[in-house]
Amino acid sequence: MNGVIEVVRSPNVCKTGKRGLPGFLKYALAVMLLAATVAGARETGSAHHHAVAQYLANEGVMVMQGETKILFDPLFRNAYGQYQLLPQAMEKALFAGEPPFDGVDAVFISHYHGDHFSPRDILQLLQEQPEIQLYAPAQAVSGLRKIADEQDQEVFRRVNAVELAYKDAPVTLNMHGLLIEAVRIPHSGWPTGRLDVENISWRVTLNDSTTVLHMGDADPNDVHFERDAAYWDMRQTHMAFPPYWFFSSTYGPDVLANRIRPGHSVGVHVPVSISKTPSLRPPELRGFDLFTEPGERREIPVSMPLGVEEAPNR
Numbered sequence: 001m002n003g004v005i006e007v008v009r010s011p012n013v014c015k016t017g018k019r020g021l022p023g024f025l026k027y028a029l030a031v032m033l034l035a036a037t038v039a040g041a042r043e044t045g046s047a048h049h050h051a052v053a054q055y056l057a058n059e060g061v062m063v064m065q066g067e068t069k070i071l072f073d074p075l076f077r078n079a080y081g082q083y084q085l086l087p088q089a090m091e092k093a094l095f096a097g098e099p100p101f102d103g104v105d106a107v108f109i110s111h112y113h114g115d116h117f118s119p120r121d122i123l124q125l126l127q128e129q130p131e132i133q134l135y136a137p138a139q140a141v142s143g144l145r146k147i148a149d150e151q152d153q154e155v156f157r158r159v160n161a162v163e164l165a166y167k168d169a170p171v172t173l174n175m176h177g178l179l180i181e182a183v184r185i186p187h188s189g190w191p192t193g194r195l196d197v198e199n200i201s202w203r204v205t206l207n208d209s210t211t212v213l214h215m216g217d218a219d220p221n222d223v224h225f226e227r228d229a230a231y232w233d234m235r236q237t238h239m240a241f242p243p244y245w246f247f248s249s250t251y252g253p254d255v256l257a258n259r260i261r262p263g264h265s266v267g268v269h270v271p272v273s274i275s276k277t278p279s280l281r282p283p284e285l286r287g288f289d290l291f292t293e294p295g296e297r298r299e300i301p302v303s304m305p306l307g308v309e310e311a312p313n314r
């Protein structure tokens with residue numbers, strides 16, 4: 001809206017009135033035209049951007065664009081003594097499908113660890129919100145099946161398992177309003193630890209226009225990203241949610257800058273010991289944007305950094 005008002009005020013619009021129609025008439029026409037454009041934009045919904053990311057806790061993030069809403073790693077029970085859990089009121093609203101969690105379309109799980117995924121709670125969410133589709137690594141889905149009873153089987157129609165081994169090519173899935181891409185990036189600890197964990201980095205495009213990347217507990221080594229260089233190049237990520245160690249590790253910043261090249265990154269999985277005040281954080285984290293407060297939001301930028309060409313995300 002601000003942009004529209006600025007155009008109306010722009011001296012160029014008034015100057016065009018020198019020839020032909022009187023200036024005031026041109027100005028009036030310009031205003032009418034803009035009003036029609038604004039109305040048209042409203043009619044098509046906010047399909048063209050204005051997307052927002054809202055923080056839950058740990059790596060839990062909701063991304064919203066118009067009527068389309070998706071959640072990453074929303075329900076977990078283990079804070080391992082150092083991460084944030086969802087505030088009670090937020091959790092209640094999520095199960096009840098109350099704002100801002102009304103009309104959630106899909107939930108994505110990065111991996112089956114207690115600070116990202118609680119099978120019991122996800123099962124309950126699927127039961128209480130029959131419109132939600134779940135996308136999760138096969139490992140998490142088998143955890144879900146293990147605790148499910150006979151009467152829970154119905155929810156598995158909405159459960160989509162991705163089975164990816166390390167070095168497998170990325171896969172693409174589609175649902176109404178969402179283009180979903182998944183690649184397995186090893187869990188941090190690679191190459192010696194947690195190799196069995198199916199950690200999925202989800203790249204999701206909402207309404208053919210806004211692309212976000214949730215990386216789970218990805219290991220920040222370029223070798224995992226170099227392999228799929230073309231995959232990372234073929235779509236622009238407007239906002240990435242890397243675990244905060246991507247900012248402070250040796251190669252993480254280069255992976256973000258050279259492979260993923262997001263419009264903006266907001267670090268997640270931030271321990272509670274790291275201050276909400278940037279100037280009080282360890283020096284290596286001061287220059288980065290981190291999600292630290294459940295409920296806080298970021299506008300997802302439309303424009304890309306210099307040197308990155310904007311192309312339709314289809």
Ligand SMILES: [Zn+2]
Nearest residue numbers: 113115116217
């Ligand atoms: Zn974790």
